[in-house]
Amino acid sequence: MVTIRDVARFAGVSVATVSRVINNKGYVNSDTRIRVVQAINQLKYRPNDVARSLFKGKSKMIALFVPDIMNPFFPELARAVEDVCNVHHYTFVLCNTDNSIEKELTYLNALQQKSVDGIIIVSSTLKKEHIEEVTVPIIALDRTFGVELSTVKVNNREGAREATEYLKLLGCQCIAHISGPKNASNTEERKQGYLDVVKNDDWFSCNYIVSGNYNLQVAKGVITKLLERHPEIDGLFVANDVMGVGAIKAAEELGINVPNNLSIIGFDGISLGETTSPTLTTIAQPIYKMGSRAAEMLIELIINNDSQKKTEEFSVQLVERQSTRPRGREE
Template identity: 45%
Template sequence: MVSIKDVAKYANVSVATVSRVLNNKDTVSEGTEKIVKEAIEALNYRPNLVARTLYKKRSSMIGLILPDITNPFFPALARAIEDKALSYGFTVILCNADGNAKKEMDYIKSLEQKYIDGFIISTSQLEVENYDQFDFPVVALDRFIKNEIPTVMANNEEGAFKATKHLMEVNCKLIAHVRGPSGVGPADDREKGFLKAVKESTIKYTIVETDYDLYTAEKVAYQLLQNNPEIDGIFAGSDLIAAGVMRAANHVGLLIPHDLQIVGFDGIQLGKMLSPSLTTIEQPIYEMGAMAVELLYKQIEKLDLEKLHYKFSTKLIKGETTKNTRGFINE
């Protein structure tokens, strides 16, 4: 195996000079740097990353903690984060917490021992006090943790308001909100937006709760539609929940959008693959993921943050689960 000493001998420089080149120090002339890099390439030298991590107390790795990787929204977020992180020279370690606080903390402690450079956290299982113990940068994504932690999220309340208003505009008379779990920030905010819209009118409405799970959402929606056959509009708390609602509607013999109109939330590819295609509220998922990485990178490099909290606007994407629509039109 080629060592750093072999590279120094080949380039006719000191080991210290090779080390400075590897660590991007400014004290090496352009000519010497070129010679060293040519030697590295000629010998196919690969630095000992473990040794460098121990020496620098940095790993060029960031942790991404997600609540449930089976929810298609989170892989879409992860893709954006990975792309942006690679551009900064970071490797992303994906941690699926499964909504389990102990599992989340175990991931954090384990990666902290490996000198992880920071975390992007998209869960809300830990107590706020837990974050005061962390000695590494953190960015909250799609969840608010506390004021001192940089946060990136969509304007969920605004998006839910748009979704509900759209159902009113297409003449729904009784609208149900099939929301996500209580205590989950985005789900709570979407209910607020829904309530704001319906309370500005005299329309009848109801709210039921489910998990962010296709089959659980299907069971909840089936019971809802069986017990309330007059419901003609549903705002689903996510596109995954909307898919469950569509399955339930099919089971009870309702035609979409003739008998029942549905709006989802997220704007993931799943919605376009459904038949009929889903009208939804689109979050700028890629931009949100990229911004989370940028905020984490600035903390790692001890750069100033222009602001701590970013809230992205949403837009209505019209599909075929609401009336008077053709294709996908941005609003």
């Protein structure tokens, strides 16, 4: 493998001169610079990024942890982070954790050994003691941890209230909630928003809340059982769009007409919701903006070494589609 010393010998200059040319730092006269560049090209020299990162203590690398790459929400988020990384000349690394604490800790250890500059984490399993051991800047995205970190999220509780109130406005008399995994912070926030609206209604029962674990197949199964046990349910607030698709499929297999007999609203605003039949009404998050802002905040932390914690909370938007009955129409 060609080394920087080989380039220096070929160009007839010192190793320090080659280093100045590569890093574009310090004075090198134009003739010498041309010789060095020609030597690099002829020898096909490529700088050793690992060695340079060890020397500088920086890798120009940012990692994003996501719990389920099969959920379309996370590729959309990842695209935004990657775009910002590219603009600032950072290498982007995507880590799919499968909601496994073992995988998350393995990634954390490996990335720190490679001098990763910063990490954006979407996690439901990492704990305070795990985060406190990390020596590089971290941004929490979409979910919060039991430790003070800079965070980018949406107002989940308010969005859930809006979703549930919307179903009431449409005339739904019995509204159930399909929640996410128990250990995800946004699961609790969305459930609380639902409860804010319905907990004092005469018909309400905790039996109308079941967990679909943010997974399509899991949600489809639990929703099928829920609707079979409680045929009175005429509205579903589903805590993410992937489960919302599961709800539509469950209703279809049970012969329940959506939206005439059952209105369904999801949460996220992913493009998958536009491809279902009927299309999925949803509370849309500004996914690209969230990912972009998380990446920008992380790069600011890396460059400025600023320890001040920030929380940026985005608003959500109701997107009306075909899975809910039209406004003003009550059975």
